[in-house]
Amino acid sequence: MMNKITLLKIALLCSVFSFAQNIDTTQYQKITPGDTVKNYYNQNNNNPNDGIQNYYPNDPNNQQNQNQQYQQQNQQQYPGNGNGQNRNNHVAKQIPPESPLMQKLYFGCNLAAQFYGQAGYNIFYYDLSPHVGYKIADKFSAGLQILYNNTIETGGGFTASYSVIGGGAFARYLILKWLFLQVEYDVLTTPPNSYFGQKRNISDEKIGGVGFKRNITNKFSYYISILYDFAAEPQSPYYYNPIIYRVGISYNW
Numbered sequence: 001m002m003n004k005i006t007l008l009k010i011a012l013l014c015s016v017f018s019f020a021q022n023i024d025t026t027q028y029q030k031i032t033p034g035d036t037v038k039n040y041y042n043q044n045n046n047n048p049n050d051g052i053q054n055y056y057p058n059d060p061n062n063q064q065n066q067n068q069q070y071q072q073q074n075q076q077q078y079p080g081n082g083n084g085q086n087r088n089n090h091v092a093k094q095i096p097p098e099s100p101l102m103q104k105l106y107f108g109c110n111l112a113a114q115f116y117g118q119a120g121y122n123i124f125y126y127d128l129s130p131h132v133g134y135k136i137a138d139k140f141s142a143g144l145q146i147l148y149n150n151t152i153e154t155g156g157g158f159t160a161s162y163s164v165i166g167g168g169a170f171a172r173y174l175i176l177k178w179l180f181l182q183v184e185y186d187v188l189t190t191p192p193n194s195y196f197g198q199k200r201n202i203s204d205e206k207i208g209g210v211g212f213k214r215n216i217t218n219k220f221s222y223y224i225s226i227l228y229d230f231a232a233e234p235q236s237p238y239y240y241n242p243i244i245y246r247v248g249i250s251y252n253w
Contacts, residue, residue, distance in 0.1 A: 104135045108250030110145075110225075118240040121155035125237050131170065133253060139174040141253070147186055151237045164188045164237050168205070174213075182225060183208040190235050201235035207244065222249045 113126040127150070133143030149164035168186030175181060186205040209227030216222060229242035238244060 103252075106133045106135065106141070106143075106250055106253035107131070108133070108248055108253065110246045110248040112244055112246045114241065114245060116241050121153050123151065123153050123240060125149055125151040127164075127237070133170075133172070135253075140171070142169065142171040144169055145184070145186075147188065149188070149237045162190055164190050172211075178213050180211045180213055180223075181208075182211055182227065184227075188236065203233040203236040204231065205229055205236060205238065206231045209244070219252055220249065221253060222247070224248075 108131055110129040110131070111126070112129075113124075115122070115124045117123070127147055129145045129147040131143050131145035133141045135141045144167065146167045147165065151162055151164065153160045166186055166188035168184055170182060170184035173181045184205075184207045186207065188203050188205060190201045190203075192199055207227045207229050209225055211223050211225035213221055213223040225246045225248070227244040227246065229236065229238040229244065232239045232242045
């Protein structure tokens with residue numbers, strides 16, 4: 001009787017052992033509390049249906065694919081920028097460089113005005129002379145100008161007003177960044193009037209002097225010059241007072 005019970009127990013243990021061997025344990029993976037913490041902080045895992053795979057970090061290749069999908073979504077949402085940035089962030093357009101000729105040219109305008117008395121006459125004049133210059137070297141330049149002058153003389157019970165027009169050429173030399181020399185030659189004409197006679201008069205102006213220059217911006221500058229007419233003729237607006245005071249503004253000089 002004892003042997004039968006012993007044999008029955010042995011047979012039962014063998015049956016349990018055989019059943020345990022037939023269980024497929026490969027579908028389960030061993031996890032630890034540390035893996036659970038990893039899964040909690042895994043911000044890239046957005047699939048709520050994952051099982052044990054959530055306890056392990058995503059495959060690097062899969063994460064790269066997700067990043068590419070995210071960039072594609074941004075590009076579709078903001079088509080104005082290839083980097084997926086907001087289309088309101090416009091990229092500044094590049095300014096094309098100036099041509100070699102425009103880098104050498106500069107433009108400006110002079111304004112002169114003076115009031116003085118001479119032999120019982122009061123004389124007031126102002127003139128404008130827009131000009132264009134060419135930078136021959138770093139410090140030396142030359143150019144052409146157009147001059148308009150309006151002179152008013154009063155005294156002796158009468159008033160004479162006449163306009164003088166003409167043009168000329170000038171040259172400038174920068175001694176320092178703020179100091180320059182200037183010479184110019186102008187040909188001016190006065191229209192027929194009762195003061196100078198009934199024919200047009202012409203006068204040559206041989207002028208030279210010094211100027212003081214100051215930059216406003218990278219392109220704009222202003223200057224003050226003091227010039228002298230070395231051979232003023234009677235028809236010249238500078239005949240009674242050959243000193244000429246000018247202020248001017250220039251671009252690209």
